[in-house]
Amino acid sequence: xxxxxxxxxxxxxxxxxxxxxxDREFRTWQERVxxxxxxxxxxxxxxxxxxxxxxxxxxxxxQARRWLVERPDDLHTALVEFIRLSDRTQQRRLDRDRRxxxxxxxxxxxxxxxxxxxxxxxxxxxxxxxxxxxxxxxAQAISDVGTGLPRSLLLSLEALRLExxxxxxxxxxxxxxxSPHLLS
Numbered sequence: 369x370x371x372x373x374x375x376x377x378x379x380x381x382x383x384x385x386x387x388x389x390x391d392r393e394f395r396t397w398q399e400r401v402x403x404x405x406x407x408x409x410x411x412x413x414x415x416x417x418x419x420x421x422x423x424x425x426x427x428x429x430x431q432a433r434r435w436l437v438e439r440p441d442d443l444h445t446a447l448v449e450f451i452r453l454s455d456r457t458q459q460r461r462l463d464r465d466r467r468x469x470x471x472x473x474x475x476x477x478x479x480x481x482x483x484x485x486x487x488x489x490x491x492x493x494x495x496x497x498x499x500x501x502x503x504x505x506x507a508q509a510i511s512d513v514g515t516g517l518p519r520s521l522l523l524s525l526e527a528l529r530l531e532x533x534x535x536x537x538x539x540x541x542x543x544x545x546x547s548p549h550l551l552s
Contacts (some may be wrong), residue, residue: 394439398447401432405450424454425461495531502531509539513546520546 404424411419424432432451436443443451509523520543527536 394435394442397431397435398443401428401447401450404428405447408450420457423457424451425458429454429458498531499533502527502533503535505530506533506535506539510542513543517543517547 401424404422408418408422411422429451433455436448436451440448505523505527509520509527512520512523521540524536524540524543527533527539530536
């Protein structure tokens with residue numbers, strides 16, 4: 369008889385049916401969260417430490433926050449504390465992840481800066497090496513002018529190829545002036 373009356377009430381009163389459907393969703397969620405809370409409680413060791421990975425997070429935590437706002441009076445104190453602890457733990461994780469991202473960004477900027485500085489120093493060292501080689505070849509070309517003119521001119525040209533320095537140009541002009549027959 370009670371079942372028949374119950375079914376009649378549900379069919380006759382759509383508002384009552386919507387309340388029951390809404391309450392069914394809440395009660396189903398409430399049971400899932402109670403189960404999760406029990407699993408979390410059982411995860412504790414002798415010191416009372418519990419596994420933080422068993423707390424609510426993601427969409428389950430978002431749903432818990434929603435029910436906490438919509439139906440705070442229908443939630444048991446232990447369940448409210450479980451949700452709040454999950455929320456605080458999630459916030460700490462987010463804060464920690466943000467700090468890590470900031471640290472990685474700083475390290476990345478520092479690494480790019482150091483790589484740029486190293487590349488600049490390498491280019492300077494290469495340029496200094498070319499300048500020194502060009503000047504050395506030019507000095508060798510000048511000293512060879514009287515003894516081996518073709519070698520002197522080749523050394524001058526190589527000095528100019530490495531780096532266009534005053535010394536290299538001077539060595540080439542000196543070599544050419546020593547052989548007027550090359551200019552005609």
